[in-house]
Amino acid sequence: MANHLANGGEISTATFHGSEARAFLLKQGFRVDVKQQTYQLTITAEEVTSTDEEFSMEELGLGDYYRPLEVYFQRADGRRITRKRKKAEQRNSNMTLPRLACQVFEKQLQALSMEEKQNFPICQYKPTHMMICGIYPSVEEFKRYRNTYEYLVYHCNNGEKFVFYRWNIFSTLLFVQECLKRFGAPGDEFVLRYREKDEKELALPSGGGEQQETIVPPGPGYQNPYSSMLLESKNVIFRGAPGTGKSYLARSMAADIISNGETSDYNRLTPEQRKQVEFVQFHPSYDYSDFVEGLRPKVNEDGSMGFELQDGVFKKFISRARKNYEDSQKPKEVIQKEVSAQDAMENFFSSIELDGTRFQTISGNEFYITSVDDQHVQVSIPGNATVKRLRLNIDEISSMLESGQRFEKIKDVTNFFGKRFATQEFSYDFAIYKAIQATKYTASKRVPGQEALKKYVFIMDEINRGEISKIFGELFFAIDPGYRGRAGEVSTQYANLHADPDEKFFIPENVYIIGTMNDIDRSVDSFDFAMRRRFRFVELKADECLDMLDQLEDEVLEAEAIRRMSALNQEIVKVEDLNENYQIGAAYFLKLKTLTFDQLWTDYLQPLLQDYIRGMYDEESIMQRLAKAYGYQQPDGEKSDEAAEN
Structure with missing residues (x-):
């Protein structure tokens, strides 16, 4: 165009690509209206043709701007073969075409020698670019050749793997054509139906043959394209028409992230992995006590009714994630002390008789231990005229054992926990601590390893059906992606009822939150604007899942x-x-x-x-x-x- 304006030269569109220009204009802030059009690409041993006039085998980087719709292999006799997908495999992705070629010619590819596999052509984005070659037996072998996440893994029926380069929708056309040349019969062909990506799809990670190769540290490649978006943004809300698969996609992403890309099928997660995912559905009567914490009715051991403070589903989930995050940061010496303290307590509590073994505080009050769980030690004090029962925090006893300090009097306990005055519970903590210390047991010889940092995904289905301010309360601040960790800690409404009133609530860095909402639900109009800016909103169209x-x-x-x-x-x-x-x-x-x-x-x-x-x-x-x-x-x-x- 510049040559035409300056010198009157002829305008040539020989190297002009509408999809590339459209993507560029969208990035500049223009709105581009495009009539959605479907194209069909046919691959034979002799040629690759497309109904898209802009398609060229010399410009395969343009595959970044297209999305696959359908892939099949058609034999010369008219028989059609489609991809036999695993349950967790996406229906259509940039991997579908090369995986179908592997499926059709699996035995022939397996029969190739190691040298033939390493020299097998995969992709050449432009005639001037280097040819990318190689089918490798593992991801590790592939990364020795090309240290990038731009690959696919095909699992053969006999357990063997094919690992080779893959990125955008056109990046494996040479591989597929080479399979036809070597193993196909005359008249065999692969067919790929595709369309241009819309504006939102262009914003998703899709590949880039024209760009420099992205070198990343070795790590998992996620099956779901939205998984990277969630990891980057921390909080995502999927919005769209009813039935578009928002809840399905949320569970699929959670499985993908938790399994580090091994599966996107939630049902294939192990029971331990499922503890890293929580699913809750909002509704008009859902409130703070369900979500964060609140007073709940309780039947006491004497049959009377009372109330106790209980954590809601979100706070329980955050406690699991926070424990993992903090444990993953601890040095081995601290972990060893914790294990020793845990072994000592387990040995002690298993050796006593509940409601039978008698203990005594330093002031002479006799008591019995009635029950022990992961959080509390319940004690009975028959001789006390005012308080017959107490609930002790087991973490306090554990902290005293882990510290390695010697506690000789109640004041030592008070100083250890940073309090000005001793509480009644400290007397019983101290008595149990002394009893554990007096127990003779053989310390475990197991050497604990440092716990791996895990990711935790919380899913809020139908988020717009609940009254957001009533559910989240003061957590608006803590849930902000920019204030994860102690930078976003807040005091909850019931902090004065906690064992430690100074305890703060925060969301650790390893927590990711997904919400779903129905675009045409009447309750969308009341969605809290304070929450809107803390979430990345992604629209799902009807054909997305x-x-x-x-x-x-x-x-x-x-x-x-x-x-x-x-x-x-x-x-x-x-x-x-x-x-x-x-x-x-x-x-x-x-x-x-x-x-x-x-x-x-x-x-x-x-x-x-x-x-x-x-x-x-x-x-x-x-x-x-x-x-x-x-x-x-x-x-x-x-x-x-x-x-x-x-």
Whole structure:
């Protein structure tokens, strides 16, 4: 263009790529309206062609701007083969095409010699760029050649692995074509259907053949593209129409992050890993006492009723995450002391008789230990005229043992905990401490290792259905991603009832929070603006989580469900006053496990759509268009009744 304006030269579009220009303009802040168009790329042993006129094998970096829709292999005899995905594998991703090639030619690839595998061509973004080659038996071997996370792992049926370079949607076209050249029959071809990414998809990590290779320390590659977004932002809310798979995606991300990229299927997590994930659904009556802490009714041992302060689901979860974070920072010497103290207490409590073994405080009060759990030691004091029972904090006794100090009198305990005056509990802590110290036991010889730092994911489903300020209270500050750790510590409403009133609440750095909200739910209007700025909001479109339809376990049924859903959604956006937020998500179509398509329409989709268009002009005509797009045929009886009404 500059040459044309300055010198009158001819304007050439030979090297102009609309997708690249669009992405550039979007980054500059322009709004670019694009008519969504689907392309089909066909790969044979002889050539690679696309219905997209801008496609070129000499510019594979443009794959960054496209998203895959469908991949299949078609034999010369017309038989079609699709990807046999594992349950946790995404339906369509940048890995689907090369994995399908591995699936079709698995035996032939296995038969290659080590040298042939290492020289196998994978990608060349431009004719002037270096050819990327190599199929490796493990991630470690691959990273010796190319230390990057831009790879895929294919698991063969016999346990062998293929690991090779992969990034954007076009980055493995050479690999697929080479497979056809070496192993395919004349007429065999792979087909890739794809479309341009929208603005939000362009913002997601997708790859970059044109950019310099990103070198990263060895680490896991996550299966879900949104996982990196959550790790970066700490707090994410997925918003979208009903049934778009927001809850499904949240659980998938949690599994992906907790397993360090090994699986995105929550059901495949171990019981220990599931403790790192918590799921709660908000509703109008949900409040602070459910979420953080509050007074709860309790039946005392004598049968009387009382109240006690109990932690809510969020505070319990944070306690687990905080313990892991703090334990992971401790030096080995401290861990060894904690283990020794724990062994000593376990040995002591297992050797005494509950309600039987008698103990005495320094002032002569006799008491019995009635029960012990992870947090408290319950004691009974029969001779005390005012307080018959006490609940001691087991962490206080543990801290005294771990310290290595010698406690000779109550004042030593008071000074140790930084208090001006001794409490009644300190007398009993001291008595139990002395009893444990007097116990002769053989210390454990086990050498503890430093605990690994883990990630914890908290999911708040239907977050907009709850009254946010009533649920979170003073935690607005602590939940801010910029104030994780002690920088965001706050006193909770019931701090004066804690064993230590000075105790502060904070969210450690290893906690990640996901929320989901329904865009068209009437309660969205009341969502707290103080919370909005503390979360990254991500819109999910109706076709975002189509991989959940794998649960139908019927490829024909799945394909028909996707076809009908797409046709219906295209018709919905044509209705005046409706938009993409009213489209139907894939979750509705999971009901096809037990329903027919007609039953799904009459019992679920039709009532929902009627609510959407209620009050619009010509409702009946709109519903007929939607039913036709979906593929619902009204029974003859219904048609004749309508004719009579008309």
